[in-house]
Structures are given as C-alpha cells and as structure tokens.
Amino acid sequence: MPLLEVKHMTHFFGGLRAVHDFNLSIEKGEIRGLIGPNGAGKTTIFNLITGVYTPTEGEILFQGQPIVGLQPHEIASRGLSRTFQNLRLWRHMSVVEHIKMARYSKLTYGLVGAFFDTPERRRQEEESDEIAHRLMKELGISHLADQIVTNLPYGAQRRVEMARALATEPDLLFLDEPTAGMNPEELVEMMDIFRQVHEEFGMAIFLIEHRLRVVMELCERIQTLVFGEVIAEGTPDEIQNNPKVIEAYLGEEDIH
Ligand SMILES: Nc1ncnc2c1ncn2[C@@H]1O[C@H](COP(=O)(O)OP(=O)(O)OP(=O)(O)O)[C@@H](O)[C@H]1O
Numbered sequence: 385m386p387l388l389e390v391k392h393m394t395h396f397f398g399g400l401r402a403v404h405d406f407n408l409s410i411e412k413g414e415i416r417g418l419i420g421p422n423g424a425g426k427t428t429i430f431n432l433i434t435g436v437y438t439p440t441e442g443e444i445l446f447q448g449q450p451i452v453g454l455q456p457h458e459i460a461s462r463g464l465s466r467t468f469q470n471l472r473l474w475r476h477m478s479v480v481e482h483i484k485m486a487r488y489s490k491l492t493y494g495l496v497g498a499f500f501d502t503p504e505r506r507r508q509e510e511e512s513d514e515i516a517h518r519l520m521k522e523l524g525i526s527h528l529a530d531q532i533v534t535n536l537p538y539g540a541q542r543r544v545e546m547a548r549a550l551a552t553e554p555d556l557l558f559l560d561e562p563t564a565g566m567n568p569e570e571l572v573e574m575m576d577i578f579r580q581v582h583e584e585f586g587m588a589i590f591l592i593e594h595r596l597r598v599v600m601e602l603c604e605r606i607q608t609l610v611f612g613e614v615i616a617e618g619t620p621d622e623i624q625n626n627p628k629v630i631e632a633y634l635g636e637e638d639i640h
C-alpha cells in the first residue's frame with residue numbers, strides 16, 4: 385500500500401482550472417519532487433492534499449484512508465506535516481518554543497494531565513524536550529534555542545520552520561520551496577540537512593522546488609507541472625533530458 389495516493393485530482397478556482405487530473409503515488413521513505421514554472425499549480429496541489437482546499441474532483445488516500453474533506457489539523461495529526469512557501473512563524477516565540485508548540489497536537493495526556501502534573505504528562509513533556517533538542521542539533525540551530533524567531537536571519541527561520549514540521553514525527557513531509565531566497569552557501573547546507581534528516585527520521589518527503597539542481601540531486605522521481613497538468617514524470621535523468629521540460633523552463637533564470 386502506498387503511503388499517499390492521489391487519483392484524478394482536479395481543482396478549479398472559479399473559472400480557472402488550476403490543477404487537472406493529477407495523479408500521484410508516494411511510497412514510505414521516498415523523496416519525491418514536483419517542479420514547474422511560476423503559477424503552474426504546485427502550491428495548490430499541496431493545499432489540496434493537506435486539506436486547505438477541497439478538490440473539485442478526485443480521491444486522496446493517506447495511509448490507505450480517504451482524507452478529502454478532513455481539516456488540515458486532522459490530516460496533520462495522521463502524520464502529514466508541511467512547510468509553507470511564505471514562512472509562517474509565530475511572533476514573540478523562541479526557537480525551542482516553536483518546536484515544542486508544534487508537538488502539542490501530538491501530546492495525548494488529556495484534560496486531567498493538562499491541569500495536573502501526572503507522570504504521563506511529565507513523560508511526554510520530557511520526550512518533547514528531547515525531540516526539540518535533537519531537531520535543533522540536526523538543523524544546526526541549537527545555539528539559537530532561546531532567540532525570538534522573527535529576529536533571526538531568513539535562512540535560520542527556514543530551518544526553524546523545518547524543525548517545527550518535523551516535531552510531530554511525520555510519516556510524510558511536504559516542503560514548499562524550502563530553499564527559496566537562500567544564497568548558494570545556504571543552499572548547499574540545506575541540501576545536506578535534507579539528506580541528514582531523511583536518513584535519521586526515514587520519513588517520505590514531497591518537495592516542491594523551483595531550482596532543478598535541488599530536486600535533481602535529492603529526488604528519486606520527479607513530476608513536472610505546467611498550467612496544472614503533469615507534462616513529464618520520471619527519474620532526474622529522464623526529466624533533465626525531456627524536451628517538454630526544457631521548453632517549459634526556457635527563459636527561466638535559475639533553472640540550475
Ligand atoms: N486561492 C486562490 N484563488 C484563486 N486563484 C488561485 C488561488 N491560489 C492559487 N491560485 C491561482 O492558481 C494558479 C496556481 O497557483 P499556485 O500558487 O498553485 O502556483 P505555483 O506553481 O505554486 O507557483 P509559484 O512557483 O509561483 O509558487 C495560479 O494561476 C494562481 O494565481
């Protein structure tokens with residue numbers, strides 16, 4: 385059984401067909417890529433699968449269960465976590481608070497535990513603390529633990545967002561242009577982080593990227609989306625040499 389299966393998903397915004405007959409199957413532990421020019425419909429696909437929008441047509445199965453119609457937090461609690469193209473971080477909250485806050489959706493000590501200091505609550509709090517520190521270390525932000533996130537440089541904020549997405553220990557992680565706005569040095573570091581995190585936590589990743597180099601190096605399979613339709617799907621080599629992909633990217637600056 386695939387971890388995620390999307391069948392014949394189509395979405396209209398009014399008269400605009402943003403996604404047309406999209407199909408996808410992601411296996412456990414796989415790293416999958418989605419590329420395409422601006423406005424192709426990539427983020428819309430993430431929003432449809434994560435419950436932000438309900439598809440006009442189509443079926444989505446996560447861990448074998450239909451998820452169309454569920455709220456984003458319900459889908460997240462089933463093990464699908466994401467980051468956003470435009471950072472969405474909380475003001476006035478420190479790095480470590482961000483990561484621990486994300487875990488509260490997962491904490492199950494219940495109402496009694498929330499008011500009283502039960503052993504189960506203490507155990508879960510300790511576990512959250514441990515995971516937060518492990519993630520900060522993994523993402524190279526341990527030294528920033530007590531800093532207010534909105535005061536940090538952009539690259540560091542991206543890392544915090546990723547740590548937050550990982551805090552719930554997802555089976556599948558959606559990353560929407562996680563290297564956008566990064567300089568070449570930060571880009572190389574970030575790619576190392578993806579590899580490390582994937583190796584250590586073993587979750588599947590679905591990655592939207594504008595820069596072909598990033599997907600080419602990281603992903604086993606890639607889909608190319610243009611005007612809401614998949615025009616090519618295959619291994620990095622197949623995608624790189626596909627004339628339709630090359631044509632779609634003509635005139636784009638940061639293709640590599
Ligand atoms: N909430 C919305 N209402 C109406 N139209 C929308 C909405 N969200 C996206 N669109 C339109 O749907 C199309 C696909 O947008 P989307 O953001 O999914 O593209 P994208 O591939 O993520 O682009 P980018 O690379 O610029 O992030 C665009 O034409 C966009 O204007």
Ligand SMILES: [Mg+2]
Nearest residue numbers: 426427428469
């Ligand atoms: Mg987008």
